[in-house]
Amino acid sequence: MGGWFYQYREELVEGFDQETAAVVLARYISLKMEIEEEFDATRWLDRSLIRLCSRFGDYRKDDPSSFSLHSNFSLFPQFMFNLRRSQFVQVFNNSPDETAYFRMLLNRESITNSVAMIQxxxxxxxxxxxxxxxxxxxxxxxxxxxxxxxxxxxxxxxxxxxxxxxxxxxxxxxxxxxxxxxxxxxxxxxxxxxxxxxxxxxxxxxxxxxxxxxxxxxxxxNPSATYNSAHDVPPGSDIIFTDDVSFQVFCEHLQRLAVQS
Missing domain, CATH: 3.40.20.10 (Severin)
Structure with missing residues (x-):
């Protein structure tokens, strides 16, 4: 049973297309946000990503520093980070018509174009x-x-x-x-x-x-430099006035939760 599982796992990892997976998830949560009034897309994405990393990552239990992902998964957390911040999930500043327009094109366009919408x-x-x-x-x-x-x-x-x-x-x-x-x-x-x-x-x-x-x-x-870290910004660069976490902090939380016993 164990051997069969690991063989299946390796085959799935080798055949995983992270761009296609990101677009499928974006289309799926867009649909769920339309038909389920109380659906929390951000929480659902976070839980799904944690489960994926826990199941397909390589790590030692309770040791976040040991965590790593196969190259076929390496960009997927980044896609999810940007999807969480995209117009498909964060609809507050858009009218219902604009949100419907964005989702219509997401479902109509190719994988390459849809990825550009997400990231x-x-x-x-x-x-x-x-x-x-x-x-x-x-x-x-x-x-x-x-x-x-x-x-x-x-x-x-x-x-x-x-x-x-x-x-x-x-x-x-x-x-x-x-x-x-x-x-x-x-x-x-x-x-x-x-x-x-x-x-x-x-x-x-x-x-x-x-x-x-x-x-x-x-x-x-990515808000790697905000008003809270302005003292670390190189001369001539810029900062983002936001309380959102950076991709680095996002990954640190993800690794810690994925390796928990």
């Missing part, structure tokens, strides 16, 4: 390196960097404070600063490619660090 992608543009993906974290903000967020329903171009100042001083119009002009143009072109290839057309938000519309980016980032 947006973030690309960095800077002088020092070519455009490259960065962590969906407030620590990715820098004064000399432009960030492009693709959250499926919206596309955000976020200029760091120094970049915004140089742009406002029209450095991009001076012949000796053509590299800066190209840096400003690159995320605009990338955003247009995303918008042209998507229907319904996502909302384009162009904003600057510390500007009012910066909230469209900040709301999607």
């Amino acid at each position: 947006p992608s973030l690309i960095s543009f800077s002088f020092d390196s070519p455009p490259s993906p960065v962590f969906l974290d407030v620590a990715s903000i820098a004064v000399d960097r432009i960030l492009l967020l693709d959250a499926y329903f919206s596309v955000v171009i976020f200029h760091g404070m120094t970049i915004a100042q140089w742009r406002n001083m029209c450095y991009q119009n001076q012949p000796e600063h053509q590299q800066f002009a190209q840096l400003l143009q690159a995320p605009q072109e990338e955003a247009q490619v995303i918008i042209n290839g998507r229907f319904p057309v996502p909302r384009l938000v162009v904003c600057d660090q510390h500007g009012s519309q910066a909230r469209f980016l900040l709301a999607k980032l």
Whole structure:
């Protein structure tokens, strides 16, 4: 019996598609939130994730530091963390029509597009390196960097404070600063490619660090730096004014609960 179980467990781990699983769960809880008035999606997700980690994680009993997940599961807690914070679970700031619209597209779109709704992608543009993906974290903000967020329903171009100042001083119009002009143009072109290839057309938000519309980016980032930890923030970075836990704290709680006897 034990041998059969472990063989089944290994086969399930090897065949696990964490992106598909995240989308299936998002669709399932969206349905339950519509048909069950008292359904607590956050609590249900937390319990489901704890059970999964307890059953498929590798660890020593009551030793959170020993916990690890197979590579096929490694991103799944991150997907669940972002799903808990997404417009599918946190519906407070959305009208019923908007919530219905989001859920309709979640059920209609492909796995790739649905994953972007749950966990947006973030690309960095800077002088020092070519455009490259960065962590969906407030620590990715820098004064000399432009960030492009693709959250499926919206596309955000976020200029760091120094970049915004140089742009406002029209450095991009001076012949000796053509590299800066190209840096400003690159995320605009990338955003247009995303918008042209998507229907319904996502909302384009162009904003600057510390500007009012910066909230469209900040709301999607992991709050690894908040007003409670402002003394640990590197110069030029940013903080998020929230009491939500960071992904690191979320994982610490998850590991502790998963390994309990």
